[in-house]
Amino acid sequence: MPGDPTLSLFPRDPKYEGLAQYNRALFGLDKSPWEQFVIYLQRTVTLDWGTSYRLGEPVINVLAGDLAWTLLLVGTSTIFTILIGMLVGSYAAWRRGKPFDITSTGIGIFLYGMPIFWLGLMLQATLGNPRFHPFSWWPVYPTNLYYDDTLGPWRWDGAHIWSTLVHLILPAMTLALGSLAGVSLVMRSSLIDTMTEDFVVTARAKGLSERQVLLRHIFPNGLPPMVSLIALDLAFIIGGAYQVEVVFGYRGIGYRTIQAIDDLDYPLLQFIIVIGGVAIVLANLVSDFILLRLDPRIKIA
Amino acid sequence: MATIDVARRRAPASLLAASLAVTARRLGEVWAEIRRSPTALVGLGILIFFVAIALFAPLLAHYPPLARVSESCNPICPGSPPSSQFPLGTSSRNADIYSEVIWGTQISLFVGILSAIVASVVGTTVGLISGFAGGWIDEVVMRFNDIVLSIPWLVLMIIVAALIGTIDVAGLILVIGLTGWSLTARVIRAQVLSVKERMFVERARMIGSSNLHLLWRHIFPNAFPLIFANTILTVAVSILSESVLAFLGLSTPDHVSWGKIISEAYENHAILNGNALWIVVPGLCIVVLVFGFYLFGYALDEILNPRLRRR
Numbered sequence: 090m091p092g093d094p095t096l097s098l099f100p101r102d103p104k105y106e107g108l109a110q111y112n113r114a115l116f117g118l119d120k121s122p123w124e125q126f127v128i129y130l131q132r133t134v135t136l137d138w139g140t141s142y143r144l145g146e147p148v149i150n151v152l153a154g155d156l157a158w159t160l161l162l163v164g165t166s167t168i169f170t171i172l173i174g175m176l177v178g179s180y181a182a183w184r185r186g187k188p189f190d191i192t193s194t195g196i197g198i199f200l201y202g203m204p205i206f207w208l209g210l211m212l213q214a215t216l217g218n219p220r221f222h223p224f225s226w227w228p229v230y231p232t233n234l235y236y237d238d239t240l241g242p243w244r245w246d247g248a249h250i251w252s253t254l255v256h257l258i259l260p261a262m263t264l265a266l267g268s269l270a271g272v273s274l275v276m277r278s279s280l281i282d283t284m285t286e287d288f289v290v291t292a293r294a295k296g297l298s299e300r301q302v303l304l305r306h307i308f309p310n311g312l313p314p315m316v317s318l319i320a321l322d323l324a325f326i327i328g329g330a331y332q333v334e335v336v337f338g339y340r341g342i343g344y345r346t347i348q349a350i351d352d353l354d355y356p357l358l359q360f361i362i363v364i365g366g367v368a369i370v371l372a373n374l375v376s377d378f379i380l381l382r383l384d385p386r387i388k389i390a
Numbered sequence: 391m392a393t394i395d396v397a398r399r400r401a402p403a404s405l406l407a408a409s410l411a412v413t414a415r416r417l418g419e420v421w422a423e424i425r426r427s428p429t430a431l432v433g434l435g436i437l438i439f440f441v442a443i444a445l446f447a448p449l450l451a452h453y454p455p456l457a458r459v460s461e462s463c464n465p466i467c468p469g470s471p472p473s474s475q476f477p478l479g480t481s482s483r484n485a486d487i488y489s490e491v492i493w494g495t496q497i498s499l500f501v502g503i504l505s506a507i508v509a510s511v512v513g514t515t516v517g518l519i520s521g522f523a524g525g526w527i528d529e530v531v532m533r534f535n536d537i538v539l540s541i542p543w544l545v546l547m548i549i550v551a552a553l554i555g556t557i558d559v560a561g562l563i564l565v566i567g568l569t570g571w572s573l574t575a576r577v578i579r580a581q582v583l584s585v586k587e588r589m590f591v592e593r594a595r596m597i598g599s600s601n602l603h604l605l606w607r608h609i610f611p612n613a614f615p616l617i618f619a620n621t622i623l624t625v626a627v628s629i630l631s632e633s634v635l636a637f638l639g640l641s642t643p644d645h646v647s648w649g650k651i652i653s654e655a656y657e658n659h660a661i662l663n664g665n666a667l668w669i670v671v672p673g674l675c676i677v678v679l680v681f682g683f684y685l686f687g688y689a690l691d692e693i694l695n696p697r698l699r700r701r
Contacts, residue, residue, distance in 0.1 A: 198681060198684050198685065198688075199677065199681055201684065202626060202630070202676075202677055202680030202681045202683075202684050203676075203677050203680075204630055204633045204634060204637070204649070204673070204676055204677075205634075206633075206634065206637050206652075207633075207652060207669075207673040207676065207677070210652070210656060210661075210669055210673070211669075211670075211673070213661075214661045214666060214669070218661075321539070324539065324541070327544070328544040328634070331544050331638075332634060332637070332638075335637075335638065336656075346545070347638060347639075361545065362541065362545050365541060365545055366541055369541075
């Protein structure tokens, strides 16, 4: 990846040398690495994220558009992942050792070990293939955009929203399936851990119904580890989102990253990394606040 | 005082023999447990299957790695669907896909295992030092670890790839290994923190053992089972990472790997062109191998980790 970005902007031809030279000076690439680093730090502190080499637009404008689509994709799939994962995980813990537990844990580990890009390709070849499904409204994947672009630029109207949702189904499904197992397996083991605690035995002994034991004693104690884990999982989900975006041609941050690597577009890449870090720090912050509400023993120090 | 001196002088030889005997007995116990656990056996079976393919690749493959079936078309060929001569068809490079998958096993296993070892060595060292030293060293190391954990791993790998420069197999192993150690470091640190407080460590400290001796003779052997189980699980993650990097185009030019085969198939619209096996087979190989490492790793973890065994 290290290299001269101007080489990917202009043909390697002596007659472009002047232009390349001019651009190197413009980007500050003719300075020493340390000088470049100091300039980068100065700009970061003043929240100036620079200009994309390839697109000539401020990085923040380029990525603001991409970020919205990635958030839509990651948000939708994460909601489904958490809901379904927790349901499956708690039911498996409840029926520990029974067929449901064994099947769901087995499928879980299997999905956990599946490369997300491959899962996406497989779903594309089956569910996304017009030969295998009867719906005429279902788009042919990969769709190359987040909605049917014959509708014109995006507006808030029925046709656009519908088209966006339909285009979102398979990418979101891939991402959700790929990260589902992480949530359900941890939910299961966290609940099983709690079930062996003494207070659960006490609760049963004093004659509470199984339902009450589960809802009032096991859940409140089994949930906190889940919350911090989901926040840590975000790094994994972002990695998955990159793959899904590439496979489905969904033009969000991940798709942009791969292009930026090809173009050696350093300002774009730097800001993408900042966004990723900020997202994870924010997720951890939110999870800490949720934990504060869930667990009365935790206090702000 | 004299007795302690004698004991210390005689320690090394007898201690080595004793710890070897303990290890051997422990291995026997572990093997007995593995034989009783169906998950461990299935996992082990899968691993042996793929290791055998990797070892006997020269016998199984029909063509040498990177070889083209013929020079009839150059450089881009239409590719052909599966036939009796080419069980999985030929690729757009005019290579026999079946042979590519066989050779890919070697690279996937090699890169997966070696980068897991790199990750484990780094993670274990960091975890041991941070857990044993405590205080400000622990604080600094763990905050650094938090930073590494909070960068999305794919982006992190790309940065490390950029720092290392051109990608060859060694570079690939370093990229995956150096980005995968932070969880290991956490697990090992937690284990060290608990071992450190045990009686025998206290006693060894009393008779004047050095820190290095304590770490090497008492803490490391007690953390080792966990390190081992953790390494097996890291192999699974490393194999996945390698395939993702290869799919995104960050792979070595002079080797075939499963991820690279899928990437090539994807770029050539293998499914639309009627050769779905080109994508399905290498993908299934990744899934099954990773599944095998997970099964074996979790089963080992359950056997070796006393806290899990209680349940």
